[in-house]
Amino acid sequence: MDIRQVTDAYAVSAQIAVDDIKTIKDAGYRSIICNRPDDEQPGQPSAADIAVAAEAADLVFRHIPFVSGQMTEDDVQKMVEALDEIPGPVFAYCRSGARSTNIYMAAKQAKG
16 A cells, blocks of 8 residues: 655545555544545455544545546535544545545635
């Protein structure tokens, strides 16, 4: 897992596995956001499986899925709300990390 810091309070990576939750928790993250739709690629862990593992590790989990290149204003608003509600620092993931970076930047711009 290659964690890339976007800001001090937000980092991204490519798809994670249930086994990565401990590493994420040990790195100090308090919340996880998944920006990847389930079944985007055969064999990827479901958001529900990641959510169960995250919550068992006392991490907050949010699923804000959207197809790469098809981010909507509604997606951005959901991200704004999530970032306002969940504790940081936040770890987000998608297929490559780019989608999670892009929606974070859009949410920050939407907030002003």
